[in-house]
Amino acid sequence: MTQTTVDAKIETNKLQTKMDEHIERTEGASPDRHAQGALLSVRNLHVWFELRRFGFGHAGYVRAVDDVNFDLKVGETIAIVGESGCGKSSLMKTILGLHRPTQGEIFFENRRLNDFSRKELQWYRTQVGYVQQDPYGALPPFMNVRRILQEPLIIAGVKDLAEREARIRKALEEVKMSPVEEFLPKFPHMLSGGQQQRIVIARAMILNPKLLVADEPVSMLDASVRVEILRLLRALQEAHNLAVIYITHDLSTVRYFSKRMMVMYAGQMVEQGEVNELLSNPKHPYTQALIAATSDPDAANAMKFRDVPPGEPPSLVRPPSGCRFHPRCAQFIADLCDREIPPDFEVGSGHRARCWLYR
Amino acid sequence: MANRSSINSTLLQVSELVLHFRTSKGVVQAVDGVNFTLNANEAVVIIGESGCGKSSLAKAILRLLPRNVHRYAGKTFLYGLDIMALSDEEFRRTIRWNRIAMVPQAAMNALNPVTRVGDQVAEPLMIHQGMKKARALEKAVEMFRLVGVPEDFVYRYAFELSGGMRQRVALAMALVTSPDLIILDEPTSALDVLTQANIMNQLKRIKKEMGMSFILITHDIATSSELADRVAVMYAGQIVEVGDAQRFFQEPLHPYAQKLMASVPRLRETKDPDFIVGQPPSLINPPAGCRFADRCHRRFERCAEEPPTVEQDGRLVKCWLYIEDGVNQGDADYSRRQD
Numbered sequence: 301m302t303q304t305t306v307d308a309k310i311e312t313n314k315l316q317t318k319m320d321e322h323i324e325r326t327e328g329a330s331p332d333r334h335a336q337g338a339l340l341s342v343r344n345l346h347v348w349f350e351l352r353r354f355g356f357g358h359a360g361y362v363r364a365v366d367d368v369n370f371d372l373k374v375g376e377t378i379a380i381v382g383e384s385g386c387g388k389s390s391l392m393k394t395i396l397g398l399h400r401p402t403q404g405e406i407f408f409e410n411r412r413l414n415d416f417s418r419k420e421l422q423w424y425r426t427q428v429g430y431v432q433q434d435p436y437g438a439l440p441p442f443m444n445v446r447r448i449l450q451e452p453l454i455i456a457g458v459k460d461l462a463e464r465e466a467r468i469r470k471a472l473e474e475v476k477m478s479p480v481e482e483f484l485p486k487f488p489h490m491l492s493g494g495q496q497q498r499i500v501i502a503r504a505m506i507l508n509p510k511l512l513v514a515d516e517p518v519s520m521l522d523a524s525v526r527v528e529i530l531r532l533l534r535a536l537q538e539a540h541n542l543a544v545i546y547i548t549h550d551l552s553t554v555r556y557f558s559k560r561m562m563v564m565y566a567g568q569m570v571e572q573g574e575v576n577e578l579l580s581n582p583k584h585p586y587t588q589a590l591i592a593a594t595s596d597p598d599a600a601n602a603m604k605f606r607d608v609p610p611g612e613p614p615s616l617v618r619p620p621s622g623c624r625f626h627p628r629c630a631q632f633i634a635d636l637c638d639r640e641i642p643p644d645f646e647v648g649s650g651h652r653a654r655c656w657l658y659r
Numbered sequence: 660m661a662n663r664s665s666i667n668s669t670l671l672q673v674s675e676l677v678l679h680f681r682t683s684k685g686v687v688q689a690v691d692g693v694n695f696t697l698n699a700n701e702a703v704v705i706i707g708e709s710g711c712g713k714s715s716l717a718k719a720i721l722r723l724l725p726r727n728v729h730r731y732a733g734k735t736f737l738y739g740l741d742i743m744a745l746s747d748e749e750f751r752r753t754i755r756w757n758r759i760a761m762v763p764q765a766a767m768n769a770l771n772p773v774t775r776v777g778d779q780v781a782e783p784l785m786i787h788q789g790m791k792k793a794r795a796l797e798k799a800v801e802m803f804r805l806v807g808v809p810e811d812f813v814y815r816y817a818f819e820l821s822g823g824m825r826q827r828v829a830l831a832m833a834l835v836t837s838p839d840l841i842i843l844d845e846p847t848s849a850l851d852v853l854t855q856a857n858i859m860n861q862l863k864r865i866k867k868e869m870g871m872s873f874i875l876i877t878h879d880i881a882t883s884s885e886l887a888d889r890v891a892v893m894y895a896g897q898i899v900e901v902g903d904a905q906r907f908f909q910e911p912l913h914p915y916a917q918k919l920m921a922s923v924p925r926l927r928e929t930k931d932p933d934f935i936v937g938q939p940p941s942l943i944n945p946p947a948g949c950r951f952a953d954r955c956h957r958r959f960e961r962c963a964e965e966p967p968t969v970e971q972d973g974r975l976v977k978c979w980l981y982i983e984d985g986v987n988q989g990d991a992d993y994s995r996r997q998d
Contacts, residue, residue: 593856
């Protein structure tokens with residue numbers, strides 16, 4: 301046995317106890333269970349990935365999602381905003397049932413996702429639609445549009461061929477791919493980026509889900525089609541009273557699509573609230589920095605330098621103590637921000653920020 | 660050559676540049692008769708959507724051509740010298756990287772994984788200027804400082820750096836030979852908002868301090884405004900409008916440019932953005948006449964003919980609306996509709 305593996309073992313035990321301590325504390329902090337009437341409740345959600353050294357030695361955890369809480373009502377839209385590596389994709393995949401929560405709970409219609417069996421997961425996936433970021437990567441290149449849209453129906457056990465065909469046509473009409481006949485036999489490479497994304501949306505909608513998770517649905521598209529796809533998503537949301545989780549890094553599309561938003565940084569939720577309120581009156585220094593760094597097309601931009609916080613987002617293996625933004629924060633309070641994890645402070649109606657400035 | 664501060668302020672003049680590719684489906688007219696000029700210490704932004712030929716334009720200027728070139732013609736003048744007339748070897752020795760450098764698209768993912776990044780930045784100096792390695796490395800460190808990469812990163816490998824840092828290294832590679840012109844192809848499109856703002860700040864500083872000129876190729880209109888002195892809008896292989904950035908962002912002239920500007924979601928305005936119906940034409944058999952006509956909200960009979968490029972209050976626009984004997988005063992109409 302080499303020194304490395306021994307070290308790794310010791311580290312494992314240390315980390316295990318550290319992890320237990322941390323999680324016990326947060327569980328004690330907010331004992332409330334799922335909110336009544338919510339479609340989706342996320343409680344104290346932690347998603348940690350184990351790092352392994354050469355395939356077996358333990359080397360720590362990537363704390364991708366750390367203590368995230370939110371509720372989503374039927375027909376409500378929420379945007380999750382953050383930079384790459386902030387944990388928004390891990391959060392999304394856990395909500396989709398692709399990762400198991402390390403700690404914490406997810407409730408869907410008051411049923412606990414954590415203990416879903418295979419069967420229940422299959423049911424759950426008919427209730428939740430997923431719109432991927434890269435439409436070309438998300439569509440199998442060897443299937444034509446009809447086959448792509450059949451797939452979810454077959455898996456969901458729709459046996460009647462006529463019904464399948466009818467539902468495929470309806471889904472295509474809903475995403476405004478008409479004439480339907482023309483598109484059914486086409487393969488993904490024959491479609492433009494915007495059309496491919498419509499097929500992805502049609503596939504997500506074909507089982508009439510109650511919740512749609514859209515992961516950067518327009519970031520791979522050209523400027524002139526982006527808005528078209530966003531409008532389509534909004535129309536579908538209104539027509540079916542869908543709950544939507546819209547994941548994006550682009551603040552300028554958020555207002556346009558959702559009512560509520562939450563901002564994530566280094567695995568944690570730092571601020572959430574109603575979109576207009578949050579964008580016009582951001583409280584957390586990180587949100588303020590994001591807004592200050594986003595430009596609108598204006599020739600005056602070339603005349604000035606933008607304020608950008610120094611440094612880069614921290615490693616999620618050993619995140620900074622206290623507030624994770626403190627090493628980059630201009631309003632940092634010594635002996636507080638670097639020691640204590642800030643709790644959720646109420647800073648306005650329905651507007652909460654995790655920042656010691658509002659203690 | 661000591662003519663960087665020459666009396667002639669025109670740095671680059673591109674005239675009737677054509678680059679067509681041969682493919683199994685036919686000839687792709689990626690760049691089709693492009694004209695523009697660039698002054699010293701100026702940044703021109705080339706805005707266009709995917710497939711409009713903007714990256715091919717960059718390659719055509721730097722003569723980095725693939726094998727399937729069908730037609731490559733036109734003239735490119737650098738300080739009045741026709742660089743298209745140079746032999747390949749001469750161009751490589753005197754122009755490429757010494758006078759014009761480039762940060763290609765996704766450069767940050769194209770760094771050599773087995774060479775230290777410092778060596779990669781020093782390499783152009785050793786190859787293009789015959790500098791000794793030790794001296795070249797010193798220069799590389801200087802460049803790292805300039806683009807905001809910690810100095811000790813010269814000994815690291817690409818995989819040890821974050822995306823933003825790798826993009827800066829790619830920028831340092833273009834800067835290190837102090838060229839007159841740097842072509843940036845989508846320099847920030849894969850980066851996060853804060854990193855993006857940071858790199859744009861860096862570029863502004865370099866432009867100011869080193870008096871460098873830039874051609875910035877991008878589809879991101881909001882970010883392009885961070886650096887632009889002038890804007891050129893490209894559509895289906897052609898430039899449809901070139902003009903001063905100030906006026907372009909206030910009031911674009913070409914209907915495509917107007918629609919494109921209206922499709923940008925804005926953070927500080929609540930107005931709903933618009934979109935353009937349809938999709939750009941194939942460049943294999945582009946329509947005769949105006950290439951935007953099919954999607955244009957102001958199309959009329961004359962658009963079936965190819966529009967000439969005309970000057971409209973100091974800007975160049977390729978559209979029949981601005982021809983005197985046409986349905987003229989297009990721009991008056993536009994401002995009326997804006998009210």
